[in-house]
Structure formats: C-alpha cells, structure tokens
Amino acid sequence: MTVISTHKDAGSLTLTIVAEFDATPEHVWEVWEDPRMLERWWGPPMFPATFTRHDFVVGGESRYLMTGPEGETPRGWWRIDAIDRPRRIDFANGLAGDDGEPVPGVKPTSAYVILEAAGSGTRMTTVTHFVDVEQMEMLLGMGMEEGMALAIGQIDSVLPPSQSRAKHWSESA
C-alpha cells in the first residue's frame, strides 16, 4: 500500500493524503499532465473517467465525465491555478452539468499537489480544501459512493500484508 498518511481536519474541512511511489517525480508528474494517464486513475474503479479536455497550463481548464455501472455520466471540471513542474500543481475541481460546463453557483474545491523526491521514489502530498458541507455532499452525490465501497474491499483483500507500509492515522476532532 502506497498511502503513508492521511489527515482529516473537520474544523477547516481539509483532507491531506501523503503517498509514496516507486517512480521519479517526472514520471509521477506525467499521471497528472497526460490526460490518457490521468483518466486511468481519477475516477473510482466503477466510474472510469474520460477527459475530453485537459489544458495543462496556468489558467487552463479541463472537462471530464465518469461512466458509472448504470450508464450514468457524472461530469466535472478543473481549472489549473499554478504549475511548478515537476514539483507542484494547484487546481480547482468542480461539478459540471449535463452540458459538461461548470454548474453556476457551485463552488469548486481547491487542491494542491506536491511532488518531492524520496529516496529512489517520489512522495506525493495532496491537500484538498472543501468550501462547505453542502459542496462535499454535492460532489459525493456524483455517485461515487458505490465505487468507493467496492474498491475498499478490493484493497483490503488483494494487498498482502508485506506490501503494507506503516500507516499513521491522525484525525483532529
């Protein structure tokens, strides 16, 4: 398992995930920059993503849709706010309507990703800040719960204990 720590702050609605990969920062950077690689991991397992646009420059926007098991297609968008290759990406991620365009009045989450060399691999820290609970519920309402529940079972049953790294769970009440 490559997740090494998570931190949930209910007070500031911020989620931090730290993970390590056996790959160079340049290689990890590609999974964010290359839309064909990005769509292989952005959606939950039951909701594969398709990026119809991925303008990976500061101020550039992305459009994606996910295809669920019932044929439903929740949609979303990104806006790239900062790029420091291959170290940091700041982006907004919001809900899109059936036309694929951002839903007016629904604020996006703001997130940033930091890539750092760690030994022969890369440490990736993602920090997501949610605006309010209503927004979180709308994003979850994209129909991801089922996919998530399923994959949690997969992770727990598929990974042998030897692959698990020390996990540190910290929660601030």
Added chain:
Amino acid sequence: MVVDSALTDEGVDRIFQALADRTRRDILRRAIQVGESVSVLSRHYEMSFAAVQKHVAVLERAELVTKERRGREQIVHTDRATLRRAMTLLDAFEQLWMQRVEQIANVLAMTEGEAK
C-alpha cells in the same frame, strides 16, 4: 461510508460550525467519557462561565452534546453517534483519494518503460 440521508444539510452545517472552534472540540473531548458539568468545564478555559455555556449551546444545537440536569448542575454529555457522522463526509473523500493513489501506483507500474 454512506452519508446518512436522515441528516439535513442544515443539520450537517450546524455540526461543522460547532466543530470549527477549538474550545468546543475540547469540550467534546472532556465530556466524552463520563460527562462534565458546565461549571467544571469552565475551569479549563480562560473565559467566563457564560461564554462556556454559549459554546455548549452551539454544540447542543448541532446535537453533538446533550445536557442533563443533576440537582443544580448541568451535565454535558458528548453524543458520539453524531460526532462520528460529522467525520463521514471527510472519510468518504479520504477513501476516494486512497483509491486514486492505488490506481496511480498501477498506472506508474504499467508505464514504467514509457517514461520520458
């Protein structure tokens, strides 16, 4: 895992507003085992009894604590069930990101030879 639909948006907002304050989070921690009276709680903070009472009232509206009258004392009890529900939304996003990390690891493994 699944967000409790019985909890209204307004109810969830109240919970997060209640949890956004350090003193209120501390009150929840202290009242979680056996319950504490408002007067005992107020000794822990550099604020008036009335101010602590206001914090308790916010927690009560968010249904994070219940108050019980015992003689002249008001005993505050933390409602663990609601506190757990408050973390559910963050839990869901945490799970989503843990999946993404696993999938990134797979993509990296499969594209090892293609790296520029």
